[in-house]
Amino acid sequence: MDVQHIKRRDIILKRELGEGAFGKVFLAECYNLSPTKDKMLVAVKTLKDPTLAARKDFQREAELLTNLQHEHIVKFYGVCVDGDPLIMVFEYMKHGDLNKFLRSVLSDGVAWGGGPSDNARIQFTFCLKIGAHGPDALILVDGQPLQTNGELGMSQMLHIASQIAAGMIYLASQHFVHRDLATRNCLVGNGLLVKIGDFGMSRDIYSTDYYRVGGHTMLPIRWMPPESIMYRKFTTESDVWSFGVILWEIFTYGKQPWFQLANNEVIECITQGRVLERPRVCPKEIYDMMLGCWQREPQQRLNIKDIQKLLFTMMKAAPVYLDILG
Numbered sequence: 229m230d231v232q233h234i235k236r237r238d239i240i241l242k243r244e245l246g247e248g249a250f251g252k253v254f255l256a257e258c259y260n261l262s263p264t265k266d267k268m269l270v271a272v273k274t275l276k277d278p279t280l281a282a283r284k285d286f287q288r289e290a291e292l293l294t295n296l297q298h299e300h301i302v303k304f305y306g307v308c309v310d311g312d313p314l315i316m317v318f319e320y321m322k323h324g325d326l327n328k329f330l331r332s333v334l335s336d337g338v339a340w341g342g343g344p345s346d347n348a349r350i351q352f353t354f355c356l357k358i359g360a361h362g363p364d365a366l367i368l369v370d371g372q373p374l375q376t377n378g379e380l381g382m383s384q385m386l387h388i389a390s391q392i393a394a395g396m397i398y399l400a401s402q403h404f405v406h407r408d409l410a411t412r413n414c415l416v417g418n419g420l421l422v423k424i425g426d427f428g429m430s431r432d433i434y435s436t437d438y439y440r441v442g443g444h445t446m447l448p449i450r451w452m453p454p455e456s457i458m459y460r461k462f463t464t465e466s467d468v469w470s471f472g473v474i475l476w477e478i479f480t481y482g483k484q485p486w487f488q489l490a491n492n493e494v495i496e497c498i499t500q501g502r503v504l505e506r507p508r509v510c511p512k513e514i515y516d517m518m519l520g521c522w523q524r525e526p527q528q529r530l531n532i533k534d535i536q537k538l539l540f541t542m543m544k545a546a547p548v549y550l551d552i553l554g
């Protein structure tokens with residue numbers, strides 16, 4: 229499919245949303261994008277004063293994004309390349325990136341008086357309530373995805389994880405290795421809709437191949453398995469390892485993995501075979517899933533389809549799980 233081109237005059241910048249490796253990200257209004265709406269809100273990523281190499285990367289990335297279409301992959305509308313800066317236009321995800329979202333949920337929870345020290349018990353009480361109304365009863369309320377105390381419950385955490393798994397199943401089906409899966413690269417929209425949203429470091433390689441990075445490339449080592457750290461080997465299985473770390477991030481409300489360690493210590497730790505500890509608010513079944521993602525041998529790791537099935541089973545059984553946790 230061809231990359232869609234959007235006219236600069238159709239894009240009206242409104243405010244800055246954030247800054248990524250690529251450049252600044254803005255909220256904007258875009259005209260003539262949808263046949264049914266005159267204008268719509270979008271997120272635009274800008275690239276100022278690109279070098280020739282950066283321009284090529286930009287073009288490559290736009291082609292790649294045009295061909296990735298799935299309900300759990302952020303929608304890419306097209307590019308604006310007439311003049312400077314170069315712009316990529318994406319759907320706007322109202323609640324921003326998942327890491328910030330998870331952190332804000334925790335601070336809201338504290339503000340409500342729950343307090344992190346009581347988290348475990350509070351979560352379980354609330355989840356039992358969710359169970360009584362069906363597991364998704366509180367997820368789908370637009371604008372109010374959270375529970376009354378402002379915290380995420382177990383079934384909501386599982387719902388977030390299963391949507392990322394759905395996006396990953398699609399990527400694997402396209403033989404696409406992401407290489408940088410982390411909550412910071414997922415976006416949250418209305419009604420707790422979660423999508424994988426940043427492909428800055430990704431490469432469309434077959435899972436039997438691997439990609440070598442040289443020079444000064446920044447590597448997300450805290451999310452990487454031993455073989456990626458040691459041999460720069462990135463595969464669908466290394467994405468599964470990162471998914472385990474995403475689960476850990478969700479269940480710690482967005483903590484940085486190995487936050488207590490410096491980068492060189494993290495490398496030592498992971499290559500020696502140590503894994504992250506079980507978060508305080510995490511059922512054994514979910515920690516077992518993390519451990520299944522963190523098998524040293526890539527072929528021994530859980531596969532992403534099985535992970536999604538397990539997540540569904542746990543979501544259905546959430547109240548039962550919570551009973552045994554108490």
Ligand code: AMP
Pocket residue numbers: 245246247248249250251253271273302318319320321322324325412415425426
């Ligand atoms: P990135 O360059 O993708 O790392 O984006 C930097 C920041 O901009 C993210 O952490 C988000 O907070 C925000 N952002 C990026 N894309 C979107 C989007 N499609 N909708 C809303 N916010 C976004």
